Amino acid sequence: MDAVVQWVCTSWTKKSRGGAEAARRNAAPIAFPLPALTAPFTHMVRMDEETDFEPRFDAREGVQRKAPSSLDSTIRLEEAEDRLRVKLETTPHGNPRRWRRPPAHRLARGEWLRWQVNYRLVGVCSGEWHYRLDTLNVAYGPVSPELFLSTPTYLVDELGILR
Numbered sequence: 001m002d003a004v005v006q007w008v009c010t011s012w013t014k015k016s017r018g019g020a021e022a023a024r025r026n027a028a029p030i031a032f033p034l035p036a037l038t039a040p041f042t043h044m045v046r047m048d049e050e051t052d053f054e055p056r057f058d059a060r061e062g063v064q065r066k067a068p069s070s071l072d073s074t075i076r077l078e079e080a081e082d083r084l085r086v087k088l089e090t091t092p093h094g095n096p097r098r099w100r101r102p103p104a105h106r107l108a109r110g111e112w113l114r115w116q117v118n119y120r121l122v123g124v125c126s127g128e129w130h131y132r133l134d135t136l137n138v139a140y141g142p143v144s145p146e147l148f149l150s151t152p153t154y155l156v157d158e159l160g161i162l163r
Contacts, residue, residue, distance in 0.1 A: 001079050005042045005063050006137040006148055012049040013130050028053045030135040031148035035059045073134055084140040088115045102156050109141035111153040118159050
């Protein structure tokens with residue numbers, strides 16, 4: 001499978017919901033340059049309030065199907081007839097509930113997809129709300145290191161209101 005996956009997960013608490021803290025959170029990138037690896041590979045990026053939204057990177061050979069967080073979303077990739085079928089399965093633990101979800105997307109070689117979804121989650125131990133934005137960038141075929149910094153072929157926006 002000639003796929004490149006970049007998961008970008010940003011998490012925060014109510015501290016970063018307004019004012020200067022929210023501005024800092026909103027300035028966090030949703031895509032990064034890719035490492036010098038050969039497809040298939042996964043590039044994971046984590047950013048959170050505790051580290052002032054400084055990115056932490058991890059790159060692995062092969063396609064990692066789970067998001068880099070504790071309550072994982074998963075990705076389904078299937079290759080058929082020279083196309084890559086991409087479907088994001090959201091975590092069942094987050095709000096808002098998504099009763100109607102977008103269909104899977106089929107990418108031709110050279111195309112790429114950005115899929116964004118956000119959540120409000122409750123802390124298991126603390127009971128406090130925390131929030132997460134997952135951005136999934138997926139390319140099919142050869143990629144340049146700067147690919148995900150450009151405009152995607154397809155954009156799926158599942159951003160909901162996080163009260």
